[in-house]
Amino acid sequence: MVMHMNLDERKKKILTTIVENYIESAEPVASKTIAEKYEREFSSATIRNEMKQLEEIGLLEQPHISAGRVPSTKGYRYYVDNLMKENILTMVDIDYINNNIVSYGSIEATLENAANVISKVLNLPAVLHIENKDVIENVKILKVSDKILLIILMSKSGTVKDVIIKITDTVPEDKIDELNKLLNQNLKGTPLESLPNVLSSAINNQLNKFSDILSALAVSLNYEIKEDSPNNVKTDIKSLLDIPEFSNTDKMKELLNILSTKEIINEVMEKIKEDDVSIVIGSEHHDVLLKDYSIISLDMDNLNVNTKLAVLGPKRTDYAKAIATLKYVNNKLKNIFSKNEEDVEGGSQERR
Amino acid sequence: MVMHMNLDERKKKILTTIVENYIESAEPVASKTIAEKYEREFSSATIRNEMKQLEEIGLLEQPHISAGRVPSTKGYRYYVDNLMKENILTMVDIDYINNNIVSYGSIEATLENAANVISKVLNLPAVLHIENKDVIENVKILKVSDKILLIILMSKSGTVKDVIIKITDTVPEDKIDELNKLLNQNLKGTPLESLPNVLSSAINNQLNKFSDILSALAVSLNYEIKEDSPNNVKTDIKSLLDIPEFSNTDKMKELLNILSTKEIINEVMEKIKEDDVSIVIGSEHHDVLLKDYSIISLDMDNLNVNTKLAVLGPKRTDYAKAIATLKYVNNKLKNIFSKNEEDVEGGSQERR
DNA sequence: TTTAGCACTCTTTTTGTTCGACTGCTAACA
DNA sequence: TGTTAGCAGTCGAACAAAAAGAGTGCTAAA
Numbered sequence: 099m100v101m102h103m104n105l106d107e108r109k110k111k112i113l114t115t116i117v118e119n120y121i122e123s124a125e126p127v128a129s130k131t132i133a134e135k136y137e138r139e140f141s142s143a144t145i146r147n148e149m150k151q152l153e154e155i156g157l158l159e160q161p162h163i164s165a166g167r168v169p170s171t172k173g174y175r176y177y178v179d180n181l182m183k184e185n186i187l188t189m190v191d192i193d194y195i196n197n198n199i200v201s202y203g204s205i206e207a208t209l210e211n212a213a214n215v216i217s218k219v220l221n222l223p224a225v226l227h228i229e230n231k232d233v234i235e236n237v238k239i240l241k242v243s244d245k246i247l248l249i250i251l252m253s254k255s256g257t258v259k260d261v262i263i264k265i266t267d268t269v270p271e272d273k274i275d276e277l278n279k280l281l282n283q284n285l286k287g288t289p290l291e292s293l294p295n296v297l298s299s300a301i302n303n304q305l306n307k308f309s310d311i312l313s314a315l316a317v318s319l320n321y322e323i324k325e326d327s328p329n330n331v332k333t334d335i336k337s338l339l340d341i342p343e344f345s346n347t348d349k350m351k352e353l354l355n356i357l358s359t360k361e362i363i364n365e366v367m368e369k370i371k372e373d374d375v376s377i378v379i380g381s382e383h384h385d386v387l388l389k390d391y392s393i394i395s396l397d398m399d400n401l402n403v404n405t406k407l408a409v410l411g412p413k414r415t416d417y418a419k420a421i422a423t424l425k426y427v428n429n430k431l432k433n434i435f436s437k438n439e440e441d442v443e444g445g446s447q448e449r450r
Numbered sequence: 451m452v453m454h455m456n457l458d459e460r461k462k463k464i465l466t467t468i469v470e471n472y473i474e475s476a477e478p479v480a481s482k483t484i485a486e487k488y489e490r491e492f493s494s495a496t497i498r499n500e501m502k503q504l505e506e507i508g509l510l511e512q513p514h515i516s517a518g519r520v521p522s523t524k525g526y527r528y529y530v531d532n533l534m535k536e537n538i539l540t541m542v543d544i545d546y547i548n549n550n551i552v553s554y555g556s557i558e559a560t561l562e563n564a565a566n567v568i569s570k571v572l573n574l575p576a577v578l579h580i581e582n583k584d585v586i587e588n589v590k591i592l593k594v595s596d597k598i599l600l601i602i603l604m605s606k607s608g609t610v611k612d613v614i615i616k617i618t619d620t621v622p623e624d625k626i627d628e629l630n631k632l633l634n635q636n637l638k639g640t641p642l643e644s645l646p647n648v649l650s651s652a653i654n655n656q657l658n659k660f661s662d663i664l665s666a667l668a669v670s671l672n673y674e675i676k677e678d679s680p681n682n683v684k685t686d687i688k689s690l691l692d693i694p695e696f697s698n699t700d701k702m703k704e705l706l707n708i709l710s711t712k713e714i715i716n717e718v719m720e721k722i723k724e725d726d727v728s729i730v731i732g733s734e735h736h737d738v739l740l741k742d743y744s745i746i747s748l749d750m751d752n753l754n755v756n757t758k759l760a761v762l763g764p765k766r767t768d769y770a771k772a773i774a775t776l777k778y779v780n781n782k783l784k785n786i787f788s789k790n791e792e793d794v795e796g797g798s799q800e801r802r
Numbered sequence: 803t804t805t806a807g808c809a810c811t812c813t814t815t816t817t818g819t820t821c822g823a824c825t826g827c828t829a830a831c832a
Numbered sequence: 833t834g835t836t837a838g839c840a841g842t843c844g845a846a847c848a849a850a851a852a853g854a855g856t857g858c859t860a861a862a
Binding site: 126128129130142143146147149150160163164165166 | 822823824825826
């Protein structure tokens, strides 16, 4: 995907200026603006000539003949691959991140919070995709009181999920022991994700005499998993409305539509593969609906959880800042998770 | 608040038509439209005379001289108090509600889901306010494994909250028993809401030798409570954008602003008192920011949880449908909760 | 009391005009 | 050969004027 093309220094300068100017202002950039920026190192006429050539090789576009130039998808690509300088986050952003990236109870909650922080810093929607590869190691049933059972699911990696079940009739101790044994046999090695399915098929087969207890368990787990599976999009709509690209209703609807269409987001998330920040710009997307959007994403593996985090914005996104933010947050998260690993990872229970 | 005023039948007819027409179309209603609707039972000129009188008593307004009429706040009020017929929900809506109002694990989850359903049916933002008056009855600590403790909080009403705590150093059995005793002494009778505060002050006093365990508990509870306290607003932004009142960016921002301003929403929620559906229209609100909005709300008490559910819309809201929906959902919820009560209430653990 | 009809008002839509922002090109210049 | 000043040309944005349309209020008559 990396774009090579031999541009002379002046063309690089001009392209850089146009991209960065447009990212900031959302207005097409005129030759005069560039000439002034370089204090008339070259005249606007010269720049016009250069711009024309840049347009011919497809790096720039002109909304209409009497307008300035705007980067094309190829233009952004060239900029991202060759011209962009590393962004240094402002102290404000760094402080915000430092104060807000913290460890919550569970890995999931910690990551959700991180997605929220990223969305706030970049003022763009952040999409979080968590794939929990953890499998169940051990099941424990405790009788809390006469009519309350506690089922504790411990996973291979050491995380714990627990569910409280209220039952109608008292169950004798030995029955509970039996169920405990059976559950261990049936569930050991089951990935957390497929737990509800495995459980419901178990209810229909060997374990049907415990169907009361187990279906209560299934309902509760199902709710949790149902909750998480619609892609986890974090964004502040109010501030999105301030972005010129989304300040009209139709564009806003388009964006919301993209964000709520599982298929689109899933396809995007699945394609994230590299273990670093990756960027897909406008028409580089497979889906035409995304032709005006860019996605900056990060693939990170923490413990047994494969996490993908993506930020969706207009093509005119501050790529450098987005990358810097994702990387910085990622490092913070790595610290948190590795520290937890040392101590004894996690703080408490899996919530939300 | 109920409005009385002697209108003759024809005026009532006309007012009703104007309100209902405007609720449906969002366009000022013209005399001609009304005349046609009644198949020229009376001429448009007659209706114009009537409309003028209705305007004089303050029930109608005219956006400008050559426009039709729009109900004033007083007009809506008169309609709601005297003219409105009971709405019969469509089969589609009833089916949707029947299929989606179900009991989830906890009361909170069930109510949140209900708020979501209401928001979907009415296509308006729904605000949920849960005030849990339940107090802690009993605390139990279980040692799940060497480094994992489970703390179970049972409330007076029988609901259960539990938290898993991972600890660094193994704690001997007798220490745990001691902590358990102390916790019971300290927490019994504490309302769930003030748990984090009580806990953190306990850490600073008698219980400070268990601060490791207790602060982990506090963090986890804090997260939960922090999550819930920003008022629980359920809405689908995408479809809100289709409502004429919110289809421009500024109005949308205003709405989002209202919904995210705790003070406004809290004040509104606190005022909800009657044990039935109540309606506040436009300028009847204390807060001028709400002058273009109406709130239809429901106060329901389930078990130990005082629940208030409000729907916020433009003044041009379909009040009859809103009322019908709230009532219908409320009945469904009452069924669910009373059934749970019988069986053994709840299904499982408190989640989310 | 009702109503037909018309003058009047105000908004919305359309059309026309001007203004300004840029470019592209040409011709001159270094 | 590359650079630049200058100017004609293009197009959008802003503004103004004109026309169309929607409704009312009022008058006068039924």
